Amino acid sequence: MMRLTASRIAMRRGDSDGGEFLDEIEALMGTEEDGRHICDVACLIAERAWLGLDDKDSAQARMDEALALPLNPMLKEEFLDWQRRIDPARLPGGLSGLHDPYRASMAGDWAAAAAHWLQSGDPYREALALAEGDADAVARALPILDRLGAARVREAVLGRARDRGLSIDAPTKPRATTLANPAGLTKRQMQVLDLLGEGLSNAAIADRLFVSAKTVDHHVSAILGKLEVASRGEAAALARKEGWV
Numbered sequence: 001m002m003r004l005t006a007s008r009i010a011m012r013r014g015d016s017d018g019g020e021f022l023d024e025i026e027a028l029m030g031t032e033e034d035g036r037h038i039c040d041v042a043c044l045i046a047e048r049a050w051l052g053l054d055d056k057d058s059a060q061a062r063m064d065e066a067l068a069l070p071l072n073p074m075l076k077e078e079f080l081d082w083q084r085r086i087d088p089a090r091l092p093g094g095l096s097g098l099h100d101p102y103r104a105s106m107a108g109d110w111a112a113a114a115a116h117w118l119q120s121g122d123p124y125r126e127a128l129a130l131a132e133g134d135a136d137a138v139a140r141a142l143p144i145l146d147r148l149g150a151a152r153v154r155e156a157v158l159g160r161a162r163d164r165g166l167s168i169d170a171p172t173k174p175r176a177t178t179l180a181n182p183a184g185l186t187k188r189q190m191q192v193l194d195l196l197g198e199g200l201s202n203a204a205i206a207d208r209l210f211v212s213a214k215t216v217d218h219h220v221s222a223i224l225g226k227l228e229v230a231s232r233g234e235a236a237a238l239a240r241k242e243g244w245v
Contacts, residue, residue, distance in 0.1 A: 002229065002234055002237060002238050002241070004040055004041065004044055004228075005227060005228045005229055005234075005238060006238065006241065006242065007019065007022065007044060008044060008047070008228065009227075009242075011044075011047070011048065011051065011053065011152065012124075012148070012149075012150040012151075012152055012153050013149050013150060013151055013152065014151045014152035014155075017048070017053045019048070019053070022044070035069045035071050035075070035076070036071075036075060036076075038065060038066055038069060039066045039069065039071075039075070039076040039078070039079040042062065042063050042065065042066035042079045042082075043078055043079050043082050045059050045062050045063060046059060046063055046079065046082035046083060046085070046086050047082060049086055050082065050085050050086060050156070051152060051153065051156050052156065056086060056087070059086070060086065060087060060090070063079075063082075063083060063086070063090075064090075066079050067083065067090065067092065072097070073092075073095050073096070073097065073098060074097050074098060074099065077098050077099060077102040078102075080095070080098075080102070080106075081102055081105050081106075084105065084106065091106075100112075100116045101113045101116035101117050101120070101125065101129070104116060104129075105129065110129045110130065110132040110133045110137065111129075111133060111137070113125075113129040114126050114129035114130045114133070114137070117129055121222065121225060122225065123144050123147070123148060123184065123226075124144075124145075124148055124150065124226075126141075126144060127141040127142075127144040127145050127148070127150075127153075127157075128141075128153075130144070131157040131160070131161070134166070135161070135166040135167055135168055135169075138157060138158075138161045138166060138168050139168055139169055141157055142154055142157065142158070142168075145157065147184045148184035148226075149184055150184075184226060185222075185223065185226060188209075188219060189219050189222060189223050189226075190244070190245075191209060192205055192209070192216060192219040192220060192223060193223055193235060193236070193239050193244065193245060194239075194245040195208060195209075196220070196223075196232050196235055196236045196239075197236040197239055197240060197245050199236075202216045202217055202220060203216075220232060220235075223235055227239075
């Protein structure tokens with residue numbers, strides 16, 4: 001999972017094409033690989049194709065493995081959303097039971113999808129939903145991507161909008177110091193991430209930063225979401241690996 005997250009961040013920021021760990025990820029995937037992991041890898045491949053880093057036809061051949069998995073659609077809905085962007089004609093019929101933002105996306109309601117992602121605190125997916133909207137929506141997506149440091153995604157969103165004939169009043173790109181902030185973490189979240197690396201509990205972090213433990217809880221949840229990791233330990237390990245702390 002850490003390899004997938006590092007690849008996604010590098011790819012979205014434009015630091016690399018995000019494929020540096022792909023061979024290693026695939027080598028670790030055996031014939032009995034968990035279906036969710038297969039879907040996670042398929043999401044990476046689909047996103048690479050959407051960004052123009054992979055040929056769509058060859059990527060689709062790999063994505064077909066995830067499409068064929070006998071899983072409840074709710075367990076692979078993120079992949080299905082990427083499949084919708086790459087080739088909606090390949091989506092299976094009769095999709096039901098999806099979570100609200102994915103159901104809105106499948107219905108073509110980008111505004112509702114963006115609102116759901118905003119409510120759930122997922123700025124990257126909110127920006128992707130806005131990017132499918134009108135010129136005003138695309139203009140709203142760009143500063144979100146800027147805050148996340150997703151420079152390559154920003155250019156892809158602008159290019160696709162212009163291909164649709166939209167005239168976008170693009171805001172000025174952020175300074176290099178802003179783009180250097182991994183995954184759009186705030187200054188306070190970077191402080192919390194650094195203290196996570198020291199192995200401190202939330203209570204200890206709260207004491208160190210002179211804030212409430214509840215505030216630290218919120219910061220930790222935001223960090224895990226932005227870095228797309230499942231635990232405090234994974235967040236700290238990723239930060240050390242990438243040299244962020």
